[in-house]
Amino acid sequence: MKVTREQAAQNRERIIKTAARLFREKGFDGVGVADLMKSAGLTHGGFYGHFASKSDLAAKACEISLAASREKWARLAEAAGEDALAALVDNYLSDVHRDRLSSGCVLSTLGPEAAREGGPVKHAVANGLKGLLEVLEQSVPGRSPEQRRKAALAAMAQMVGAVVLSRIADDEALSDEILAAVRSDLIDPACD
Amino acid sequence: MKVTREQAAQNRERIIKTAARLFREKGFDGVGVADLMKSAGLTHGGFYGHFASKSDLAAKACEISLAASREKWARLAEAAGEDALAALVDNYLSDVHRDRLSSGCVLSTLGPEAAREGGPVKHAVANGLKGLLEVLEQSVPGRSPEQRRKAALAAMAQMVGAVVLSRIADDEALSDEILAAVRSDLIDPACD
């Protein structure tokens, strides 16, 4: 039954990645440790050799999810050059992002739950937010660093809110309308 | 043990109001039927005489919470006249709203969970969103109805996102900074 040290490390990574997917799909309370381990191809009891608690795993899952988001943002911004903001916005407000919870931004799938959870989970998500803001500050137009900081905060809030609302809307027309309105508000020249 | 027909109706209302408070504080999965009934001063088993299921209650709790938000918005907008948007924004982005989950906007406390839940709960929240948008469309500046509609959608997303993020931030400086940046972005003249 025992596996190599390296295999055990891989199993641990697989548990975290599975959790990162399932928590985003079903919420922290929507998936139990047993389901989670089954999805990772392991047994229930093996879990506590890897993690102190479900909450411990939740914090690590949020951490890697948001680190992946940050890397994706940095790649997109880098590739888009001058149009970095538009590239980030188009990506975040896409219907793919809205519809595929399992790989989406943790801020919009688990934000309120993480805030309530507190402790290491909230801390991990707060750090992830800071990381995304760093990328956004470099992608947003503005004369001074202060202006860019403010613009990044405003854009971040608007993107997260748009995805949350687009997932609440129960008719697709409204959902699409929300994404389109916010995309236009963020990208098109502010002065009309 | 039996109470008057009127008392029973009052008990039902009290259950819904208690649920509206507790669900926002702890999430749908954070409070059980037994806790909820105890908080309402009733016993566990009595619940199913009033509601078909916990989910049924959740939908009704979201409905009354969002109806109350809409009424509050309408009152604020009415009282502020020309400055309706600023009044709504100041209220939504206040630290009181951020800190007091129990009476806050359901979109920012339970939005992602309601979207996952689907069914009547999601439907109730989607309808509540539409109601708030109606008030916001009348409060936002813009030459045409289409322009106001777009501005309302953009503002709604930004307000919800700002509160979600301000609750995630684990240092108060960042949390306040988010609220202030978004407030200024929404209220101050858009062109600098």
Place this chain on the structure above:
DNA sequence: ATTATCTATAGATCTATAGATAATGC
């Protein structure tokens, strides 16, 4: 010998229901 994983289970909790109780309302 160590340790990653397994089986099995303790103990707590959750939703929902069954049947008893007692006050209302005909």
Place this chain on the structure above:
DNA sequence: ATTATCTATAGATCTATAGATAATGC
């Protein structure tokens, strides 16, 4: 007689742990 509420519990599920197992790594 009806019915709102109560007590008690069924049945499912959840987190976490205890102890067994078997392959690695010294």
